[in-house]
Amino acid sequence: MEPSPPPAQDDEDEDWLRPQPGGGAAAPAPRHSRSLSARNTACRVIVHIDLDCFYAQVEMIRNPELRDKPLGVQQKNYVVTCNYEARRLGIKKLMSVRDAKEKFPQLTLVNGEDLTQYREMSYKVTDLLEEFCPLVERLGFDENFLDITEIVEKRLKRLQQSECCRICVSGHVYNNQAIDFHDTMHIRLVVGSQIAEELREAVHARLGLTGCAGVASNKLLAKLVSGTFKPNQQTVLLPESCQDLICNLEHINKVPGIGYKTTKRLEMLGLKSMCDLQAFPSAMLEKEFGVSTAQRIQKLSNGEDDSPVTPSGPPQSFSEEDSFKKCSSEVQVKEKIKELLDILLDRIHKDGRKPHTVRLAIRQFSSTNKWFNRESRQCPIPPYLIQKFGKERSSVISPLVDIVMKLFRKMINVALPFHLTLLSVCFSNLKDLPSSKKGSIGFYLTEVSSPSASGKNVQEMEAVSQGQAS
DNA sequence: TGGGGTTAT
DNA sequence: ATAACCC
Numbered sequence: 001m002e003p004s005p006p007p008a009q010d011d012e013d014e015d016w017l018r019p020q021p022g023g024g025a026a027a028p029a030p031r032h033s034r035s036l037s038a039r040n041t042a043c044r045v046i047v048h049i050d051l052d053c054f055y056a057q058v059e060m061i062r063n064p065e066l067r068d069k070p071l072g073v074q075q076k077n078y079v080v081t082c083n084y085e086a087r088r089l090g091i092k093k094l095m096s097v098r099d100a101k102e103k104f105p106q107l108t109l110v111n112g113e114d115l116t117q118y119r120e121m122s123y124k125v126t127d128l129l130e131e132f133c134p135l136v137e138r139l140g141f142d143e144n145f146l147d148i149t150e151i152v153e154k155r156l157k158r159l160q161q162s163e164c165c166r167i168c169v170s171g172h173v174y175n176n177q178a179i180d181f182h183d184t185m186h187i188r189l190v191v192g193s194q195i196a197e198e199l200r201e202a203v204h205a206r207l208g209l210t211g212c213a214g215v216a217s218n219k220l221l222a223k224l225v226s227g228t229f230k231p232n233q234q235t236v237l238l239p240e241s242c243q244d245l246i247c248n249l250e251h252i253n254k255v256p257g258i259g260y261k262t263t264k265r266l267e268m269l270g271l272k273s274m275c276d277l278q279a280f281p282s283a284m285l286e287k288e289f290g291v292s293t294a295q296r297i298q299k300l301s302n303g304e305d306d307s308p309v310t311p312s313g314p315p316q317s318f319s320e321e322d323s324f325k326k327c328s329s330e331v332q333v334k335e336k337i338k339e340l341l342d343i344l345l346d347r348i349h350k351d352g353r354k355p356h357t358v359r360l361a362i363r364q365f366s367s368t369n370k371w372f373n374r375e376s377r378q379c380p381i382p383p384y385l386i387q388k389f390g391k392e393r394s395s396v397i398s399p400l401v402d403i404v405m406k407l408f409r410k411m412i413n414v415a416l417p418f419h420l421t422l423l424s425v426c427f428s429n430l431k432d433l434p435s436s437k438k439g440s441i442g443f444y445l446t447e448v449s450s451p452s453a454s455g456k457n458v459q460e461m462e463a464v465s466q467g468q469a470s
Numbered sequence: 471t472g473g474g475g476t477t478a479t
Numbered sequence: 480a481t482a483a484c485c486c
Contacts, residue, residue, distance in 0.1 A: 075471090075473065076473095077472095078471055080471085080473085094472080095471095096471080112472085112473090114473095115473060115474065118474095119474085138475085139476090139486065140474080140485060140486030141486070143486070256484090260483090261482085261483065262483085262484090312476090316475085316476070316477095317476085320474090321474070323471095323472070375480085375481085376481080377480080378480075
């Protein structure tokens with residue numbers, strides 16, 4: 001179950017591959033030769049891959065005629081992303097359609113409210129990256145982190161020490177810092193840059209997508225450095241330039257992990273820049289945020305981040321949402337719910353797992369505090385319904401609509417007027433099989449004894465039980 | 471601001 | 480169930 005690489009018994013670990021002790025006192029000599037990544041998180045090599053204007057790229061692949069025109073992807077009244085042709089004209093992400101058309105009236109717009117194509121392409125990218133490396137963590141649809149420490153080590157072991165000085169960096173080096181070929185961390189990161197280049201090449205060759213990459217010793221720095229050179233380029237950060245990268249951030253809220261709320265609280269303490277946060281007394285920070293958060297964000301401000309690359313695996317939840325100007329009757333709500341559930345049932349069917357929980361979220365209109373006021377109610381899905389999930393949708397959709405409408409009435413008194421601007425349905429608590437572990441007798445008993453089990457299913461299960469002989 | 475996602479409490 | 484975070 002552990003995502004971390006095997007302990008490894010490599011006695012071939014040579015001295016010149018080991019990290020420089022640096023200060024000396026901090027790094028105790030290992031008792032055995034062990035894998036560097038397992039021994040010291042400071043020695044990790046992390047790559048962050050960030051696809052260029054992802055939705056727009058997917059649309060340009062789907063319709064090549066859009067290739068060299070300014071293109072925006074529209075959701076409701078906003079251009080949520082756009083290609084670089086459009087960016088040259090001053091069109092920005094999340095600009096209103098009005099403003100965008102004002103900048104450039106002939107702007108081509110495609111509707112991007114249905115995320116299906118983007119989601120599918122997104123998982124193709126992650127799947128491809130997983131062919132290179134088991135440690136791939138998704139961030140949204142268009143970013144991935146990889147911990148390539150082990151791959152770097154394997155390549156270094158194949159190299160002769162004499163060849164080491166002839167290694168070439170791929171892409172940019174942040175700040176144009178000179179590489180010290182006697183510094184083992186420099187060498188690791190340079191090899192990391194070569195791997196990043198291969199990853200980007202593979203994504204382009206196999207999927208036709210371009211993107212940026214950042215290579216550094218942790219996730220924070222890899223992500224921050226990946227945006228240095230922007231479309232379709234990559235940058236490696238050497239440790240000596242870390243302070244530079246961090247201090248060049250114009251504001252505290254540019255640090256991933258320090259979001260809207262935390263930024264507001266930091267501003268109330270008088271902190272604006274990265275240097276302010278670095279220099280702020282930790283005791284006072286702990287008073288505001290508690291020890292755990294205070295220490296985490298102050299470490300972030302110093303470019304330190306020991307959070308692991310956690311393999312994302314399959315999604316933890318499936319949701320569909322729709323926003324609108326106004327929805328104010330129970331009948332309208334029921335129609336919307338039905339539409340959302342219909343799409344979700346298709347998605348859940350293709351995934352193959354079964355959700356055990358359903359949640360309804362709403363946003364009510366309010367003039368003040370216009371965004372981010374969502375409420376939700378969730379409940380378990382009754383087992384009899386879970387079992388029917390793979391089968392005819394008609395038998396499962398109606399009971400589900402009823403369940404979700406009950407959740408709705410827990411939030412909204414339908415006898416009173418209401419004004420919704422968003423509905424969202426989410427399936428979560430996904431499990432592999434209706435019951436039991438595969439291979440156990442319970443699996444066959446529950447499936448075969450089910451009155452509506454189809455013959456096809458039985459044949460498939462028999463094939464499984466015979467080890468898929470043919 | 472869209473239409474999604476995640477983890478922590 | 481909510482609140483924070485990410486895109």
